[in-house]
Amino acid sequence: MGEIGPIRRWLPGSAPETVTRTAACAVIDVDLDSPDPGRGMELVRSFAEKSSIPIICVLDYSAEELERKLRVAKIRALGAAAISRPFEPSDLIDAVRNKDDQAFERKAVEHGGAVGLGVAAAHGMLTNIFRASRGGRPVPFDQVKVKDVVIIDALRTSGIKAWLDLVRQHHNATYRHSLLVTGVAVAFAQALDMRIEDQQRLARAGLLHNIGNALLPLDILENPDVLTEQELEQVKKHPVLGYELLVREGGFPEEILACVRHHHEFLDGSGYPDGLSGLQIPDLVRIVTIADVFCVLSEQHAEKSRMAVERTLGVMESMIGKLDGDLLRAFRTIAWDPA
Numbered sequence: 001m002g003e004i005g006p007i008r009r010w011l012p013g014s015a016p017e018t019v020t021r022t023a024a025c026a027v028i029d030v031d032l033d034s035p036d037p038g039r040g041m042e043l044v045r046s047f048a049e050k051s052s053i054p055i056i057c058v059l060d061y062s063a064e065e066l067e068r069k070l071r072v073a074k075i076r077a078l079g080a081a082a083i084s085r086p087f088e089p090s091d092l093i094d095a096v097r098n099k100d101d102q103a104f105e106r107k108a109v110e111h112g113g114a115v116g117l118g119v120a121a122a123h124g125m126l127t128n129i130f131r132a133s134r135g136g137r138p139v140p141f142d143q144v145k146v147k148d149v150v151i152i153d154a155l156r157t158s159g160i161k162a163w164l165d166l167v168r169q170h171h172n173a174t175y176r177h178s179l180l181v182t183g184v185a186v187a188f189a190q191a192l193d194m195r196i197e198d199q200q201r202l203a204r205a206g207l208l209h210n211i212g213n214a215l216l217p218l219d220i221l222e223n224p225d226v227l228t229e230q231e232l233e234q235v236k237k238h239p240v241l242g243y244e245l246l247v248r249e250g251g252f253p254e255e256i257l258a259c260v261r262h263h264h265e266f267l268d269g270s271g272y273p274d275g276l277s278g279l280q281i282p283d284l285v286r287i288v289t290i291a292d293v294f295c296v297l298s299e300q301h302a303e304k305s306r307m308a309v310e311r312t313l314g315v316m317e318s319m320i321g322k323l324d325g326d327l328l329r330a331f332r333t334i335a336w337d338p339a
Contacts, residue, residue: 025054025096030075044080054099055080056092093218097172101127104170115162118154119179121147123170126178126207133214133245141251148203152186152196160187160334173222174213177295182206185291191334198284205259205288212242212260239264240273259288266322286324290316290331293323 026047047055057075059082072082083095101123108120125147132139155163163183170176185202194202213221216238220231227235243261246252262276262285269277281289297312313332320328 025100027056027058030057030059041074044075048080054103056095056099057082059084100171108166111166113158114154115158115166118151119163119166121150122179122182122207126175129211130214133211139249144204144208148200151203152199155183155186156190178207178210180295181209181291184294185288188287188291188331188334192330201255201284202287205256205284208256209259209263209288210238211245212238215241236272255284258282259285263288263292267324268322270322286327290323290327
């Protein structure tokens with residue numbers, strides 16, 4: 001359970017407003033076989049009324065079927081989710097993640113404007129892709145490209161700062177990174193006056209570039225600690241895993257497949273998985289790589305000031321020779337104003 005975030009336990013009677021100051025989600029045990037099953041429902045109602053965090057209710061499957069169905073209906077009416085015993089830890093993790101994803105998407109829509117709609121559209125597409133990949137279900141290309149115009153319009157209308165500010169509120173590091181890369185890649189393409197078709201390609205590539213992560217163990221993918229050498233080697237498999245997944249699916253254009261497989265390649269041949277160099281690396285891949293490196297480095301800074309951006313760009317400029325120097329100089333001209 002630890003991979004979904006810090007876990008805290010509270011005693012019955014804890015005030016929801018106190019609990020939810022430090023929690024991203026509440027899991028409430030509703031014992032239908034207790035002498036007073038209504039007490040659990042009162043706690044659920046109290047949390048729903050006094051907090052905005054996702055709520056998951058755990059029910060005992062052995063309870064009377066009609067009673068259980070009634071409780072589930074009431075729980076869902078309060079905006080909470082319900083799972084029944086017996087369950088696997090992964091079932092609870094999935095329930096927590098689903099509620100967290102729904103909460104973020106709702107927050108994006110409520111934010112309003114083009115950026116809210118764009119981030120919500122990108123997030124919905126991204127979560128559907130990752131869930132389908134983890135579950136062995138199809139990931140058709142038509143599903144991926146359906147919302148790219150909304151994403152492009154959001155960045156053109158609201159700008160990159162609004163996109164970054166909203167996306168950084170997401171709790172899930174994997175989804176957050178892919179959304180950040182998508183926004184940065186498209187904003188960069190717009191600054192370069194690239195054709196709308198290329199902006200669409202970059203929106204799709206940004207969302208899909210780390211799709212191989214969907215096939216990695218969650219305890220490695222979201223481990224907040226320093227990874228071991230063995231774990232790092234597993235993580236480095238994600239470009240090939242993602243590429244092979246999309247090739248099996250069929251219908252994905254070569255330029256998207258190249259971005260998925262080669263976004264960790266460097267011009268000097270020191271990248272992975274294939275050690276490509278120079279002209280072997282297409283322009284769209286170079287742009288996604290710059291966006292990816294920028295997002296990884298900038299997320300390491302707790303503060304998101306102009307100074308932090310300058311430090312990030314300074315590190316990237318020291319990588320000229322690995323990264324495309326002309327593109328990197330153009331990248332600096334984007335009107336970053338994250339303060």
